[in-house]
Amino acid sequence: MANPALRQAFAQKRFIVAPGVFDMISAKVADGMGFDCIYGTGFGTVASALGVADAGIATYSDMVARMGQMARGCRTPLIADADTGYGGLLNVRHTVMGYEQAGISGIQLEDQEMPKKCGHTPGRRVIPAEEMVLKIKVAAEARTSADFLIVARTDARTTLGLEEAIRRGLMYGDAGADIVFIESPESEEEMRAIGKAIAKPLLANMVEGGRTPILPAEKLKEIGYAMAIYPAIGFLAAAAALEKAYAHLKASGDSIAIGESYGFKRMTDLMGFPDVWNFESRWATKAAE
Template sequence: MADPRLKAAFAERRFIVAPGIFDMISAKVADGMGFDCLYVTGFGTVASHLGVADAGIATYSDMVGRVGTMARGCRTPVIADADTGYGGLLNVRHTVVGYEAAGVSGIQLEDQEMPKKCGHTPGRRVIPAEEMALKIRVAAEARKDPNFLIVARTDARTTLGLDEAIRRGRMFEEAGADIIFIESPESEAEMQAIGQAIRKPLLANMVEGGRTPILPAKRLQEIGYAIAIYPAIGFLAAAAALEKAYAHLKATGDSTAIGESYGFRRMTDLMGFPEVWEFESRWARGDKVEGNQ
């Protein structure tokens, strides 16, 4: 079931900052930070799972299990990237049903041609707007829980221009999307124009090194946005830390002088080892489950 707190946060007009998660370590760390929402990034999840580019290679089967593991492992509501819905209208229906059953609170669908490409990268092509609007209508009909949110993304800005991207955003509003995501505007002025044109909650994609300027959350809210996702922040930080640690180990043959780390004890706590140890200790003493004594 979708978490009703996410829909309530939008209704209350609280600005939502959603960090990207891509595996269970990132999910558990972010889950303890007090965010209103976490965002399962396609780029990061495909990279960590398959070690390949986010270029339409991962399938529904590759993704739904990992998405579900992250959603079920977090107390925080989760929105998950589902690319194009992994095919046509029937695939979209199957994807929405599967992601909702997996425990996410929102699904992101985009209007790219298959195979899709990662946002903020060149060569993205989009399907006709009317075809995407049908996908959104199918998605809205397929969900069982009204708290399950549909994020409609258009990648039209890069190849077809801002006006077409805004037109598509309005179409997707009418088709039943709960949140509109116009990918990769290229200036703050463009973002302001989007904020003035779209009525439903708007999503800003803050990608370090991407095509869109990184604006503070307060400024995003001022110009009309309701949620900002930071899909790359986690895996970029993780890759940098790993590179530094591995380079130090290779150069010195010593892992003890790398500097500050998360700490083995903290990691065992994060992964739930104390509960495991308590369980094993209790049963090693021969304790019985109540009712079976």
């Protein structure tokens, strides 16, 4: 079930910084670092699991399995991307129920047409705001605990303008969303306007190389935001490190110069090998007896 610590963090007015996680290694690394929340990125999860674009190809079954695995494997509350809810109102209800049962603490739903597209790429189209309002109401009704948070995202800014995006954000908050997420504002001035207009907790999406300026957490809080997600930071760093390591291996035929940059022992500790060895040692002794 949902972890109540996340709602408590919002109630205490702590600014929440949530790193993007996309597989169990990234999730476990982030889990040990003291964040209030981790964010299950759709882009990164689809890329790491399927090796394809975040363009509506992944299914509900793909995502609930992967996101649930990360949520159950971590102590830190996880908010997970759920695209459009994978269909109509009945699909949204099923998605919310499944995500909550999987141990996820918050679900992100967006108002794009299906198939959806990554929020910082071109060609996105949105459904009528009234249809999204119904999705949010269904989501609020479907959850069994108020600790399971609903993040309502609008992609209207890019195609319909900032005024329409703010109008939708207000509607979605009134419909029952706990957190409002206006995707891809294009300047600090636009972000300030969003912060002034919407009283519900606001989420900022900090994507390196995306449409929105990257602002420090202190600045985001000052202009009215309650939370920032960094969905790409993990998989961009991982891809850069892998490219460097593999290029060296290809060029030199060895890994000597790279060495243990993270450390094999640290990885075995992270994956729980000491517990395995302790278990095996105890039961080997009992078997010998």
